[in-house]
Amino acid sequence: MSRLKGNCVVAQSGGPTTVINASLCGVIQEAMRQDCIREIYAGYNGILGVLNEQLLDIGGQDRQTIAGLKVCPAAAAGSCRHKLSKDPKSGEYERILEIFRAHDVRYFFYCGGNDSMDTADKVSKLANQTGYELIVMGVPKTIDNDLAYTDHCPGYGSVAKYLATMVMESGRDTEALYTHDTCTIMEAMGRNAGWIAGSTGMAARELDDAPHLIYFPEAPVTRDKIVDDVRRVHARLGRVFIVVCEGVKDDKGNYLAEAGGDFGQDSFGHKQLGGAAEALRGIVEKDCRIKARTNKPGTLQRNGAHFASLTDVEEAYMCGAKAVQMAAEGTSGYMITLVRDPESKTYGCTTGLAKLSDVANGEKKVPREWINKDGNHITDEFRKYAMPLMKGEAPITIGDDGLPVYVRLEKRIVAQKCAKWTGPGKM
Amino acid sequence: MSRLKGNCVVAQSGGPTTVINASLCGVIQEAMRQDCIREIYAGYNGILGVLNEQLLDIGGQDRQTIAGLKVCPAAAAGSCRHKLSKDPKSGEYERILEIFRAHDVRYFFYCGGNDSMDTADKVSKLANQTGYELIVMGVPKTIDNDLAYTDHCPGYGSVAKYLATMVMESGRDTEALYTHDTCTIMEAMGRNAGWIAGSTGMAARELDDAPHLIYFPEAPVTRDKIVDDVRRVHARLGRVFIVVCEGVKDDKGNYLAEAGGDFGQDSFGHKQLGGAAEALRGIVEKDCRIKARTNKPGTLQRNGAHFASLTDVEEAYMCGAKAVQMAAEGTSGYMITLVRDPESKTYGCTTGLAKLSDVANGEKKVPREWINKDGNHITDEFRKYAMPLMKGEAPITIGDDGLPVYVRLEKRIVAQKCAKWTGPGKM
Numbered sequence: 001m002s003r004l005k006g007n008c009v010v011a012q013s014g015g016p017t018t019v020i021n022a023s024l025c026g027v028i029q030e031a032m033r034q035d036c037i038r039e040i041y042a043g044y045n046g047i048l049g050v051l052n053e054q055l056l057d058i059g060g061q062d063r064q065t066i067a068g069l070k071v072c073p074a075a076a077a078g079s080c081r082h083k084l085s086k087d088p089k090s091g092e093y094e095r096i097l098e099i100f101r102a103h104d105v106r107y108f109f110y111c112g113g114n115d116s117m118d119t120a121d122k123v124s125k126l127a128n129q130t131g132y133e134l135i136v137m138g139v140p141k142t143i144d145n146d147l148a149y150t151d152h153c154p155g156y157g158s159v160a161k162y163l164a165t166m167v168m169e170s171g172r173d174t175e176a177l178y179t180h181d182t183c184t185i186m187e188a189m190g191r192n193a194g195w196i197a198g199s200t201g202m203a204a205r206e207l208d209d210a211p212h213l214i215y216f217p218e219a220p221v222t223r224d225k226i227v228d229d230v231r232r233v234h235a236r237l238g239r240v241f242i243v244v245c246e247g248v249k250d251d252k253g254n255y256l257a258e259a260g261g262d263f264g265q266d267s268f269g270h271k272q273l274g275g276a277a278e279a280l281r282g283i284v285e286k287d288c289r290i291k292a293r294t295n296k297p298g299t300l301q302r303n304g305a306h307f308a309s310l311t312d313v314e315e316a317y318m319c320g321a322k323a324v325q326m327a328a329e330g331t332s333g334y335m336i337t338l339v340r341d342p343e344s345k346t347y348g349c350t351t352g353l354a355k356l357s358d359v360a361n362g363e364k365k366v367p368r369e370w371i372n373k374d375g376n377h378i379t380d381e382f383r384k385y386a387m388p389l390m391k392g393e394a395p396i397t398i399g400d401d402g403l404p405v406y407v408r409l410e411k412r413i414v415a416q417k418c419a420k421w422t423g424p425g426k427m
Numbered sequence: 428m429s430r431l432k433g434n435c436v437v438a439q440s441g442g443p444t445t446v447i448n449a450s451l452c453g454v455i456q457e458a459m460r461q462d463c464i465r466e467i468y469a470g471y472n473g474i475l476g477v478l479n480e481q482l483l484d485i486g487g488q489d490r491q492t493i494a495g496l497k498v499c500p501a502a503a504a505g506s507c508r509h510k511l512s513k514d515p516k517s518g519e520y521e522r523i524l525e526i527f528r529a530h531d532v533r534y535f536f537y538c539g540g541n542d543s544m545d546t547a548d549k550v551s552k553l554a555n556q557t558g559y560e561l562i563v564m565g566v567p568k569t570i571d572n573d574l575a576y577t578d579h580c581p582g583y584g585s586v587a588k589y590l591a592t593m594v595m596e597s598g599r600d601t602e603a604l605y606t607h608d609t610c611t612i613m614e615a616m617g618r619n620a621g622w623i624a625g626s627t628g629m630a631a632r633e634l635d636d637a638p639h640l641i642y643f644p645e646a647p648v649t650r651d652k653i654v655d656d657v658r659r660v661h662a663r664l665g666r667v668f669i670v671v672c673e674g675v676k677d678d679k680g681n682y683l684a685e686a687g688g689d690f691g692q693d694s695f696g697h698k699q700l701g702g703a704a705e706a707l708r709g710i711v712e713k714d715c716r717i718k719a720r721t722n723k724p725g726t727l728q729r730n731g732a733h734f735a736s737l738t739d740v741e742e743a744y745m746c747g748a749k750a751v752q753m754a755a756e757g758t759s760g761y762m763i764t765l766v767r768d769p770e771s772k773t774y775g776c777t778t779g780l781a782k783l784s785d786v787a788n789g790e791k792k793v794p795r796e797w798i799n800k801d802g803n804h805i806t807d808e809f810r811k812y813a814m815p816l817m818k819g820e821a822p823i824t825i826g827d828d829g830l831p832v833y834v835r836l837e838k839r840i841v842a843q844k845c846a847k848w849t850g851p852g853k854m
Contacts, residue, residue, distance in 0.1 A: 016600050045606055074599035081607040161829050168830060169730035172501035173443050179472055179854070180508040184726065202828060295725035299611065303596035307733055309829060390829035401629060402588050402736060402817035403595060427606070 006106025011043030017155025026320025138335030148362025157312030160199030171210020219375030310392025433533025440539030444582030453747025565762030575789025584739030587626030598637020646802030737819025
């Protein structure tokens with residue numbers, strides 16, 4: 001057991017997932033069980049809440065509310081896309097430690113993707129250098145499923161289940177109405193990796209089922225190839241259902257579509273994508289002379305708590321709880337990973353550890369051999385990988401109005417002790 | 428009881444709904460119980476299947492498949508948007524009667540919106556004029572909820588339930604990530620009526636819940652008004668969630684957005700809409716200087732069988748079954764309507780009848796007084812109307828892969844007896 005006693009901060013970062021609140025629930029409920037952890041705080045809007053000393057008092061929340069976080073969309077403590085400076089001497093990391101010192105925070109749990117693991121790593125290292133005893137643990141989260149060192153990421157199983165269901169259902173629509181709406185194009189999230197787009201391939205239980213074509217960032221396309229693909233499917237079936245990953249590029253490395261306007265880049269320096277489906281529609285209508293329509297579920301896909309994967313929810317919870325257990329045992333500087341049992345015939349999954357610095361610098365794309373030779377659908381290897389992650393339906397509560405009931409944390413901000421923050425990310 | 432004995436044809440028309448197959452199931456299962464009906468056929472791809480003598484043999488289908496139609500997205504027998512000529516002498520109506528004569532069809536059940544009721548009416552009248560004994564009954568269907576003479580339309584309760592859930596869930600995403608994605612704009616279907624857009628207002632159980640703004644075709648907007656609305660909500664909450672109906676117009680009657688390209692109109696002569704959310708995003712980003720993103724669920728919203736309203740499913744089934752019962756009693760030339768019990772405190776609904784010709788020429792919009800004075804949200808009257816329609820969750824089967832299992836009709840086409848069709852709608 002860790003000799004270190006003190007308070008803890010948990011924070012959520014980046015795009016929400018269907019199950020990031022399950023991880024939050026796991027962290028909180030396990031932290032309540034650990035004697036070494038006294039008060040539990042959450043960064044309100046992720047790391048911005050730490051910088052601005054906006055810490056939510058979790059201990060004072062209703063226990064039913066905490067339990068309800070297990071199946072609740074988005075990020076209940078708030079999230080952000082604030083990217084801390086690459087420079088460890090920017091002042092931001094010192095500010096985080098200043099807040100932690102002021103509130104006797106000795107445990108920091110950061111739930112996010114590789115940018116967040118980088119942040120956690122830098123905070124951990126600065127604490128070491130300055131002799132402030134702090135245990136830092138990462139909790140994996142991303143619908144993109146692109147973190148290295150983990151078999152898969154919490155959040156992925158649910159987006160896969162929901163988006164594949166969407167494709168199955170709207171694929172039936174195209175099948176019914178192909179004499180009018182001959183082609184449907186659905187846009188999946190995924191900046192650099194096609195894990196989400198690929199998961200919709202699960203909807204095609206049989207050859208002619210939607211989706212007929214899936215385009216991946218890992219398999220660049222040309223306009224000619226798209227036109228050939230669409231014509232071939234159309235000639236065979238009289239209809240075409242396409243899933244396109246927002247991050248699809250051509251063979252010269254240009255994105256199929258980039259959003260125009262004044263907000264073309266986010267604060268991480270990533271290009272803001274979103275127009276891949278509309279761009280593809282233009283190609284299909286102009287070059288193939290086939291009427292096409294687009295479905296762009298956007299943020300719906302990462303928040304479908306009404307049809308979340310139970311496997312995903314339970315693993316997300318496990319990652320949160322395990323991070324606290326390991327921290328209480330004195331482990332620091334690691335992210336919890338998910339480890340698939342390689343022996344068992346039935347799916348089994350335990351946890352492991354990966355260094356924060358390793359995760360920060362890694363990225364896992366879809367192996368090219370899990371995409372078919374034509375570069376437009378998944379192989380059985382992909383199916384075997386994704387299928388168990390999508391299993392089970394997380395139970396939800398439905399209100400008298402026929403709609404889901406999701407909990408909300410009370411905005412109880414812990415009394416502030418430091419000067420107002422005036423640096424980057426000032427709120 | 429009707430003395431008339433013979434075969435029946437059922438056909439599905441227009442955009443699918445989550446529950447049009449429940450109506451199909453109701454027609455088929457009730458037709459199997461009626462002695463006056465011998466064989467049951469379905470027009471494959473709606474009225475196109477009749478014109479082209481592509482009739483699906485329903486009697487030969489597996490009974491479990493028929494039962495499974497009750498919760499199954501899209502139109503299992505196929506649908507179409509083929510608009511029959513306004514001119515009763517076009518040859519199309521004669522062709523329909525030719526097919527009906529050849530196959531001894533004495534009962535015709537047409538499941539669709541007001542265009543379909545117009546078709547059914549013209550077929551009915553021509554049969555009368557030519558002395559061919561034929562019973563014609565309409566079964567209401569449209570997510571748009573815009574049919575006159577019926578309290579509501581099968582299909583509406585499910586799209587309302589699902590889309591409101593989508594707004595609730597992605598509204599939480601905006602709430603969590605408002606420091607980055609400050610405004611989310613979701614596009615709802617609805618060419619002329621804002622019933623669907625309005626239903627998302629149900630997601631706002633409390634004042635600050637999404638959606639904060641809803642725009643209706645029934646309440647024209649100006650660019651200035653939108654900008655004022657968005658600024659006011661943003662100043663209060665720091666975030667804005669907007670639902671915009673695809674058919675929203677400005678005060679001069681111009682659509683907020685019309686799809687460009689070569690396919691700007693469908694064969695009904697309707698303008699093909701779809702860009703309202705993107706148009707609105709442009710306004711919000713340019714005039715309000717707020718980053719916005721769009722969700723366009725498109726055909727997803729009308730096919731969410733995994734979260735269908737049980738009330739809607741049961742009423743859709745009831746409409747189909749009742750149409751057959753009335754037909755068997757000799758009633759012809761009517762559409763089944765849904766009649767809400769005006770007395771009871773709890774929701775109750777029975778069926779009634781409306782003349783096909785009346786329904787064909789009617790259209791029901793959202794009463795202006797069910798939209799708030801500002802023209803940007805719903806009133807309690809709207810809530811009271813919509814809430815009971817969204818209640819209950821229709822049970823579905825989930826496969827070993829974690830995805831829904833939906834039935835499919837076998838494509839068993841009845842032996843053809845007539846010359847090939849060469850007129851409009853030739854397949």
